Amino acid sequence: MESFPILFPTDHFSSSSSLSSSSASFVRYPNVIAAHGFGSGSLADAGAGASKLSGSVHGGGDQAPTDGLTKKKSAKEKKARKPRFAFQTRSQVDVLDDGYRWRKYGQKAVKNSKFARSYYRCTHQGCNVKKQVQRLSRDEGMVVTTYEGMHTHPIQKQTDNFEDILNQMQIYANF
DNA sequence: CGCTTTTGACCTGCGC
DNA sequence: GCGCAGGTCAAAAGCG
Numbered sequence: 001m002e003s004f005p006i007l008f009p010t011d012h013f014s015s016s017s018s019l020s021s022s023s024a025s026f027v028r029y030p031n032v033i034a035a036h037g038f039g040s041g042s043l044a045d046a047g048a049g050a051s052k053l054s055g056s057v058h059g060g061g062d063q064a065p066t067d068g069l070t071k072k073k074s075a076k077e078k079k080a081r082k083p084r085f086a087f088q089t090r091s092q093v094d095v096l097d098d099g100y101r102w103r104k105y106g107q108k109a110v111k112n113s114k115f116a117r118s119y120y121r122c123t124h125q126g127c128n129v130k131k132q133v134q135r136l137s138r139d140e141g142m143v144v145t146t147y148e149g150m151h152t153h154p155i156q157k158q159t160d161n162f163e164d165i166l167n168q169m170q171i172y173a174n175f
Numbered sequence: 176c177g178c179t180t181t182t183g184a185c186c187t188g189c190g191c
Numbered sequence: 192g193c194g195c196a197g198g199t200c201a202a203a204a205g206c207g
């Protein structure tokens with residue numbers, strides 16, 4: 001709760017349509033086309049083709065030992081609704097280097113898109129920030145990055161100016 | 176040698 | 192109650 005990597009006031013929530021033609025709230029950053037900030041958790045829809053988004057935050061890592069596997073993990077994640085932020089950027093690369101260290105832990109094909117969504121996780125110990133990157137099907141040049149959680153450690157890498165952008169975002173997120 | 180990526184399997188939640 | 196979609200983990204391979 002000390003350092004907010006990214007946060008910005010929700011401009012206007014648009015449904016999963018006409019996202020690419022929305023007016024950019026951040027004129028300072030031509031790269032950022034649109035951004036959606038939702039901290040309540042109940043808000044669904046990440047913006048991209050997926051019109052349905054399960055808001056449940058289940059641990060997931062609990063494999064049911066049906067055949068005698070002694071892998072029990074009764075860790076029922078408390079319903080701590082983590083803040084999530086999704087913003088669209090125009091980039092040729094899926095992964096935007098924001099200065100943090102990410103490790104890809106999964107990849108799933110999106111039904112509405114012929115591209116796959118990549119799931120990344122912050123490798124920092126104790127930092128359970130997750131990030132998912134999805135590419136719009138209609139605009140392959142558009143990348144939707146959704147952040148979940150907030151970093152509790154400083155940036156490990158100094159990027160050209162992305163750090164500055166993030167820093168600015170923190171200022172905007174001061175609420 | 177260590178870390179990251181990759182792919183398949185599996186679980187959970189929701190809809191019908 | 193079953194099926195679908197989404198999300199996560201685990202093991203192995205590749206690369207620096």
